[in-house]
Amino acid sequence: MPTAxxxxxxxxxxxxxxPSWNTCELTRVCLEFLDRATKPATEVIIxxxxxxxxxxxxxxxxxxxxQLIVNEENQGFAKGSNQGLEIARGRxxxxxxxxxxxxxxxxxxxxxxxxxxxxxxxVAPKLVHPDGRVQATVHSFPTLRTALWFATPLERWCPNSKxxxxxxxxxxxxxxTRDIEQPPAAAMLLRKQVLDEVGLFDESLWLFxxxxxxxxxxxxxxWKTRYLAEARVVHHVGASTxxxxxxxxxxxxxxxxxxxxxxxxxxxxxxxxxxTWTFLDHAWTQLWRRLRGKPAEQVIPVWREYRLxxxx
Numbered sequence: 001m002p003t004a005x006x007x008x009x010x011x012x013x014x015x016x017x018x019p020s021w022n023t024c025e026l027t028r029v030c031l032e033f034l035d036r037a038t039k040p041a042t043e044v045i046i047x048x049x050x051x052x053x054x055x056x057x058x059x060x061x062x063x064x065x066x067q068l069i070v071n072e073e074n075q076g077f078a079k080g081s082n083q084g085l086e087i088a089r090g091r092x093x094x095x096x097x098x099x100x101x102x103x104x105x106x107x108x109x110x111x112x113x114x115x116x117x118x119x120x121x122x123v124a125p126k127l128v129h130p131d132g133r134v135q136a137t138v139h140s141f142p143t144l145r146t147a148l149w150f151a152t153p154l155e156r157w158c159p160n161s162k163x164x165x166x167x168x169x170x171x172x173x174x175x176x177t178r179d180i181e182q183p184p185a186a187a188m189l190l191r192k193q194v195l196d197e198v199g200l201f202d203e204s205l206w207l208f209x210x211x212x213x214x215x216x217x218x219x220x221x222x223w224k225t226r227y228l229a230e231a232r233v234v235h236h237v238g239a240s241t242x243x244x245x246x247x248x249x250x251x252x253x254x255x256x257x258x259x260x261x262x263x264x265x266x267x268x269x270x271x272x273x274x275x276t277w278t279f280l281d282h283a284w285t286q287l288w289r290r291l292r293g294k295p296a297e298q299v300i301p302v303w304r305e306y307r308l309x310x311x312x
Contacts, residue, residue, distance in 0.1 A: 013040035014111065015088035015192070018096050019080040021049040023239050024058055027098040031063055034096070039107045043067060045084040050074040076206035081185070085200050090192060097186040099239035100127075106231035110189040113228055121194035121223030122215070124183030125231035126174065134174050135235060137184045138227055140167050141216055144263060144270050147255075152274050153281045180227040181219060185211035187233045194223055202261070207244070208251045209258040216262065249305045253312060272310060279306045 016034065020027050034044065044066040048056045050073040059068060069083050085093060092111055096102070102125075110123045127135040142150070149155055149163040158164075165171060172178070188211070198217045201210045215225060244250060252275055259267035282302065289296040 010041060012043040012090045014042040014092045014094060014107070015084075015090035016042060016044045016094045016096055017047070017081055017084035017088060018044065018098060019047045019049055019077055019084070020051060020055050020059070020098050021074055021080075022051045022053045022055065023098040024051070024053045024055040026236060026239050027055055028058060028062065030096070030098045030100055030102075031059075031066075033101040033103075037102050037104050037107050040111065043089060045069065045088060047071065047080045047084045049076075049080045076203070077185075078201035078205050078207070078210040079203045081210075082200045082203060085195060088192060093190050093192050093195065095185045095188045095190070097235070097239075099236040100187050101234040102187065103232040103234075106233060107189070109231045110228055113226060114189065114191060117226070119224055120226050121218050121221075122183070122188055122190045123226045123228050123231075124180065124188045125233045126227070126229045127184070127186060127233055127235040130234055130236065135237065136168065136170075136174055137186070137235075138169060138174055138180050139182045139212075140169055141181050141219075142167060142212065142258075144259075144267060147259065147267075147270050147274050152278050174227070175229055177229045178227055180225055182212050182215045183225060183227065185214075186235055194218060194221075197221060198223075202257075204257050204261075205254045206250060208254040210254075213258055213261070246305075249309065252309055256309070256312065275306070275309060279303075 018027075018030070031044075044063075045068075046059055046063070046066055047069045048059060049071050056070065059066070067087070069087075071080065071083075074080075075083070081095060092114065094107065094110075106125050110125065113123050114120055124138070127137050129135060145163050146167045149158075149161055150167060154161070155164065160170075198214070198221050200214075202213050205213055218225065252271075256268060256271045256275075259271045263270070279302065283299050286296040286299050
């Protein structure tokens with residue numbers, strides 16, 4: 001029994017985990033939309049990942065009621081999100097990027113779906129651009145064949161290949177509700193029970209492929225994922241990631257880690273072979289441009305990143 005003068009704080013139904021990095025104004029708008037959304041008893045956990053644009057001061061001043069985890073340096077999306085997930089107390093957890101604006105009824109719709117469908121571990125909303133256009137952000141799981149076609153010269157030569165159509169789900173306009181494999185973590189509602197069962201984000205996947213890995217582990221454990229077109233979230237694509245100077249090297253490194261984890265040494269060999277092919281194609285293209293007197297990119301910086309990648 002609580003002692004006199006104390007009250008026991010009720011457990012929230014929902015925990016919202018928001019990693020923040022250098023998106024001060026968007027973060028403010030994200031929290032304003034979240035505040036107006038219909039939702040059950042909710043705790044909001046913001047993980048401030050070493051921003052240098054005033055985000056930390058803004059959050060402390062304008063949103064003191066929210067829980068705040070402060071990192072001196074950017075720990076990456078996976079680790080930063082895990083810091084919030086580790087202390088989340090809700091039965092449901094909403095992963096939400098700072099570059100999102102959630103519609104008033106979206107949270108309620110997603111929670112209602114999970115409550116009525118016990119076989120589903122996660123539900124994702126429809127992401128749209130600020131002008132209302134649907135974002136084709138839902139993919140199928142990547143396979144070894146995907147590695148051959150995506151981000152290699154084959155994608156340029158045959159952009160409408162069968163494998164690319166499968167991976168990017170181009171035969172579906174993402175306007176209708178259906179079961180899916182891999183939604184982005186920009187906005188995704190999960191059962192806390194599922195995270196307790198399959199684990200949190202793999203922190204070796206620093207920025208990319210961590211949501212793919214989590215979705216794949218959920219699927220292997222028998223949990224289904226639903227795309228709920230009725231739930232709508234505006235997404236300002238890449239508000240944080242566009243600031244990464246080493247975007248491509250980090251993406252390739254995380255892709256290698258993912259394939260090594262799920263496809264073993266052969267998967268790693270496939271990825272390294274595809275990156276080698278792509279690098280040689282790029283180097284030859286730039287050389288050919290120079291020979292014809294046209295502007296060309298410097299190859300040496302790319303060569304340095306390529307060497308580091310090959311020994312990883």
